[in-house]
Amino acid sequence: MNSILVRSAESAFAVAATLAKVVGAHVSGVPSDVPDEEFVRALDDPEVVMGVVAHNDGVWKIVRRSAVPIVLVPPTMVAAQYGIERVLVPLDGTEEASYAVAESVRLFCAAGIEIMVLHVFDSTTVPAHWDQAAHARAAWETEFLARFCAPYFPGLCQTLTLRSGAVGDNIVDVAAEQADLIVLGWSQRLEPGRAQIVRNAVATATVPVMLVPVTSG
CATH class of the missing domain: 3.40.50.620 (HUPs)
Structure with a gap:
């Protein structure tokens, strides 16, 4: 089954869960301290269709190297209120x-x-x-x-x-x-x-x- 890979953060998980329902995928999480290089390698898994990460100054290292879409979650977003219409x-x-x-x-x-x-x-x-x-x-x-x-x-x-x-x-x-x-x-x-x-x-x-x-x- 297709998966959405998310690096741990409450807001990122909330967005990933909503997106998973939309695209018919499941959410796979990795710890927040996983290095960028390791996260990028995990995104290369053929079952991964999307990545979700909380925005920070170093996130461009991931976004520039990912072959799949990456969703960047703003740090000010309130996770409990997120939905997509x-x-x-x-x-x-x-x-x-x-x-x-x-x-x-x-x-x-x-x-x-x-x-x-x-x-x-x-x-x-x-x-x-x-x-x-x-x-x-x-x-x-x-x-x-x-x-x-x-x-x-x-x-x-x-x-x-x-x-x-x-x-x-x-x-x-x-x-x-x-x-x-x-x-x-x-x-x-x-x-x-x-x-x-x-x-x-x-x-x-x-x-x-x-x-x-x-x-x-």
Whole structure:
């Protein structure tokens, strides 16, 4: 049976238990003092489909090396109150990002979890003439859903939430108001200047963040 591997922490176990019910897995725990290298090796077990850890400064050593999604649990989260009804899926308008999270999104949808797709414009990506045609937004949304949602999670994305401004801040704010989990695809690269959105989400989100390694489609 598939398993979710969790490194001991009350909040991490609560999140893992909820996720296990959603994806039809069981929870396997390791002590909180298990070294990062040993935890990463345990994640390589073919039955492990996901890892759950409490966020701390050293957690990137795990996340960068894991071949399976890792859920990072914020230190301020109250374990007893955790449940999943709505998942936020930010998409940047690339097929790579949609492909990365497709399997996870389908699992959540199969369990009856509501999916919120979010796209954030910045000053360089707002469509031309956005404010000049009454139908512009509707036409843009239809095209976005057809290109970046329908092929990867067919029938699951009927609406799209749009925001403008700082991408990372908007993701965190929308999640705090409306979601129980953030799902982000990422390249597992942390060189200077890279993964700023992922870093911001992990550092400031008040809900758990699932980081899904991007692989070629």
